Amino acid sequence: MELWMEEGDAWALLARQLKERFALERLPAVARTAEGKPWFPQYPQLHFNLSHSRGLALCGAGECPLGVDVERVRPRREGLARYVLSGLxxxxxxxxxxxxxxxxxxxxxxxxxxxxxxxxxxQAPRSIAVPLLLPGQSGSLDGLRFRAYGGEGWRAAVCTAGTEALPGAVQRRE
Incomplete structure (x- = not known):
């Protein structure tokens, strides 16, 4: 599994990642599951996920189901943390x-x-359980594996249901 991040478009980043890592000359046709998760019908063994936040794009691809997210760190409305986080x-x-x-x-x-x-x-965000991690740390919960990442002004995470190694860092693309 690899994670790539850059300023720009997540789909363009995915296309470049697929070309470099899997020798796919262009982005394959994308379908969505009934729940909305994107996948490649032509390459069901290839898993990917995308995220973007205020111009920052993150993309992950690998051979196991995965999810990624990136967020710009910025102030949010007062009370949001109490509303979306569990008591723990x-x-x-x-x-x-x-x-x-x-x-x-x-x-x-x-x-x-x-x-x-x-x-x-x-579901209510507070009911979505995750391990309590700092950027750079990995953990597991409910048979899923997680890793948190962070840098100046951003945070990101990956979650996978597979045994593929979690990247130690996000590859920044310029």
Missing amino acids: EFAWFQRQGEDWGSFCTLWTLKEARVKCTGTGLR
């Missing part, structure tokens, strides 16, 4: 100093989980 997550968030970077780390983990499983945000 909110206590962890408070221990981290209630900063928006910590909130975005948890949020990207939640988004990555629902994108990996294909369920989407069809």
Whole structure:
């Protein structure tokens, strides 16, 4: 599995990643599951996921189901953390100093989980359980594996249901 990030379009980034890693000359036709998760009918063994946030694009591709999410760190409305985090997550968030970077780390983990499983945000966010990770840490929960990433002004996460190695870093493309 590889994760690539750049300023720009996530679909264009995916096309370049598929060309470099899998020698696909162009983006294959995309279909969506009944729940909305995109996939390649022509290459069902190839899994991918995309995310974007305020001009920043993240793309992951590999041989196991995966979900990715990226968020720009920025202030959000007051009370949002209390609304979307479980009690355990909110206590962890408070221990981290209630900063928006910590909130975005948890949020990207939640988004990555629902994108990996294909369920989407069809349930209350506080009921979507994730491991409590800082950027650079990995963990597992409910048979899924997670890794959190972060840099100046952004946070990202990946979740996979497979045994493929989780990338230690996000590859920045310029």
